[in-house]
Amino acid sequence: MPRFLSIFVFLFLSTPLSGQYFLNGSATQTNDSCFQLTSEVMFDVGSIWYPEKVDLRNSFDLVMDMFFGCADGMGADGIVFGLQPVSASIGQAGEGLGIGGVSPAVAVEFDTYQNGNRADPSFDHVAIMSNGSVTHGGTNNLAGPVQADPNNPNIETCRFLPLRVTWDAPNQTLKVYFNCSLRLEYTGDIVNDIFGGDPFVFYGFASATGGLFNRQEVCFRFNSFLRQLEDVTMCPGSQVLLDVFGGARYEWTPTEGISDPTAPNVKASPDTTTVYTVKIFDDCDIPIYDTVRITVAGDSAFVDLGADTTICPQDFLSFDVTTPTAIYEWSDPALNGPVVSVSDIGVYEVTVTRQDIICEASDRVTIDHLPTPDIDLGPPDTSLCLGDLLLLRRGNDVGQPILDVGDGIPFDTIYISRPGRYRAYVDDPCGLIFDQIDVDFVNCQKVFLPNAFTPNGDGINDHFFPQDGGDVEIVHLLMIFDRWGEQVFSAVDLPTNTANLGWDGRLNGQPVNPGNYAWYLEATFRNGVRDSRRGSVVVVR
Numbered sequence: 001m002p003r004f005l006s007i008f009v010f011l012f013l014s015t016p017l018s019g020q021y022f023l024n025g026s027a028t029q030t031n032d033s034c035f036q037l038t039s040e041v042m043f044d045v046g047s048i049w050y051p052e053k054v055d056l057r058n059s060f061d062l063v064m065d066m067f068f069g070c071a072d073g074m075g076a077d078g079i080v081f082g083l084q085p086v087s088a089s090i091g092q093a094g095e096g097l098g099i100g101g102v103s104p105a106v107a108v109e110f111d112t113y114q115n116g117n118r119a120d121p122s123f124d125h126v127a128i129m130s131n132g133s134v135t136h137g138g139t140n141n142l143a144g145p146v147q148a149d150p151n152n153p154n155i156e157t158c159r160f161l162p163l164r165v166t167w168d169a170p171n172q173t174l175k176v177y178f179n180c181s182l183r184l185e186y187t188g189d190i191v192n193d194i195f196g197g198d199p200f201v202f203y204g205f206a207s208a209t210g211g212l213f214n215r216q217e218v219c220f221r222f223n224s225f226l227r228q229l230e231d232v233t234m235c236p237g238s239q240v241l242l243d244v245f246g247g248a249r250y251e252w253t254p255t256e257g258i259s260d261p262t263a264p265n266v267k268a269s270p271d272t273t274t275v276y277t278v279k280i281f282d283d284c285d286i287p288i289y290d291t292v293r294i295t296v297a298g299d300s301a302f303v304d305l306g307a308d309t310t311i312c313p314q315d316f317l318s319f320d321v322t323t324p325t326a327i328y329e330w331s332d333p334a335l336n337g338p339v340v341s342v343s344d345i346g347v348y349e350v351t352v353t354r355q356d357i358i359c360e361a362s363d364r365v366t367i368d369h370l371p372t373p374d375i376d377l378g379p380p381d382t383s384l385c386l387g388d389l390l391l392l393r394r395g396n397d398v399g400q401p402i403l404d405v406g407d408g409i410p411f412d413t414i415y416i417s418r419p420g421r422y423r424a425y426v427d428d429p430c431g432l433i434f435d436q437i438d439v440d441f442v443n444c445q446k447v448f449l450p451n452a453f454t455p456n457g458d459g460i461n462d463h464f465f466p467q468d469g470g471d472v473e474i475v476h477l478l479m480i481f482d483r484w485g486e487q488v489f490s491a492v493d494l495p496t497n498t499a500n501l502g503w504d505g506r507l508n509g510q511p512v513n514p515g516n517y518a519w520y521l522e523a524t525f526r527n528g529v530r531d532s533r534r535g536s537v538v539v540v541r
Contacts, residue, residue: 069214
């Protein structure tokens with residue numbers, strides 16, 4: 001496939017990304033921790049980087065989610081995780097995957113296209129390469145290539161797959177886990193053998209397309225370069241908050257003094273100085289470790305916001321964490337000082353730091369609103385047909401309300417059969433909740449036929465036909481008879497308010513004599529009732 005040149009650049013993080021991270025080429029940030037490196041277009045190049053080096057004399061552990069696109073046979077080219085000492089290094093796009101020609105470098109390539117000139121295998125593969133080489137074989141091919149996913153030769157599956165890269169500095173071992181399986185392992189002195197004794201390198205991701213393409217993305221889950229937990233000095237008898245993220249489950253040890261040893265966000269209250277370790281298990285159930293040393297020293301600064309609670313929406317909850325010679329930091333920047341009042345739902349945290357002895361205490365509380373029953377009797381003005389019943393229900397989230405129509409009647413369900421104003425209320429802990437409805441009952445079977453008409457062809461009152469204001473669904477039958485009982489007109493399934501479909505005062509095309517005529521009508525009305533009507537009409541000439 002034809003290839004273009006691209007710039008190879010790197011990123012590192014462990015907390016959600018912010019504006020200090022730079023994007024190169026076609027790369028875009030899609031949320032706090034995810035980047036799209038390439039789009040579904042030809043010859044697209046994207047990379048992400050952070051301009052600070054890491055020290056390879058220290059171990060690291062990185063967890064990411066990788067998206068290689070949805071097109072298999074017609075997709076390309078892959079993603080590279082790399083280490084190199086010059087952030088502005090320029091590598092080859094396409095089959096070069098953004099690392100081709102960059103030296104010195106170590107790269108973990110995930111190649112989704114078979115290039116025969118690079119000795120690529122037929123399956124999507126992973127390999128550990130060095131010094132900008134993208135051709136398998138020779139001294140720069142440090143490990144692999146092997147099938148990237150042990151269960152599927154294709155990784156362009158339109159879903160995110162987990163990647164984990166670990167560097168064991170004391171043992172000089174680089175391991176690559178993909179889709180919960182250890183795929184590659186390389187042991188070697190990469191600091192001296194590849195980077196000339198310089199342990200400081202950049203790391204990051206790059207991706208490219210060529211004549212074929214895919215949308216390719218990376219999302220960061222965990223980064224051991226930036227610790228989530230910072231050592232802290234805790235005032236005696238108090239507690240501090242410890243928060244980690246990015247795992248599927250968690251285990252804290254020791255468990256003494258930990259509010260919940262399986263939670264990501266805990267309150268720690270050790271009696272003496274303690275080092276806590278948390279295992280953060282990824283989606284593959286492989287643990288990542290972080291530690292924190294809590295030094296217990298200083299004087300009292302106990303902080304207690306109380307248990308999680310619920311309040312009425314209109315109420316306020318006050319906190320007083322006054323401590324001598326202290327400063328106060330609330331999670332809500334709108335709050336300050338030792339005494340605050342809140343009414344909004346949410347999680348509130350405060351850290352109290354004593355300035356005379358430099359120790360701290362912290363606590364958090366979750367506030368929610370009590371559920372407020374919503375009584376809804378229906379539209380405020382409701383009109384029903386005579387003979388109908390209006391069903392009122394209390395609702396699933398409403399205590400038994402009182403229906404007030406002069407005498408208070410508790411009800412779950414009740415039928416209303418007479419007009420009036422109905423008011424229901426519930427004496428709720430947050431106040432009196434009520435609703436009211438005005439109910440009227442009307443005749444829903446109104447149909448009008450005139451008692452006279454003048455079929456003289458002047459265009460005024462020339463037809464006899466049924467009329468209504470919306471009560472009639474359909475006129476099944478309309479018949480008209482003269483004084484001797486002879487039928488002079490008949491119509492079936494007749495719509496209302498349609499003059500030219502009514503009787504025009506003729507029989508067999510000839511005008512009938514003036515005088516009285518009887519009519520019979522059968523209709524179905526809007527309340528579903530089928531009924532008949534009789535009457536008379538005068539033909540006036």
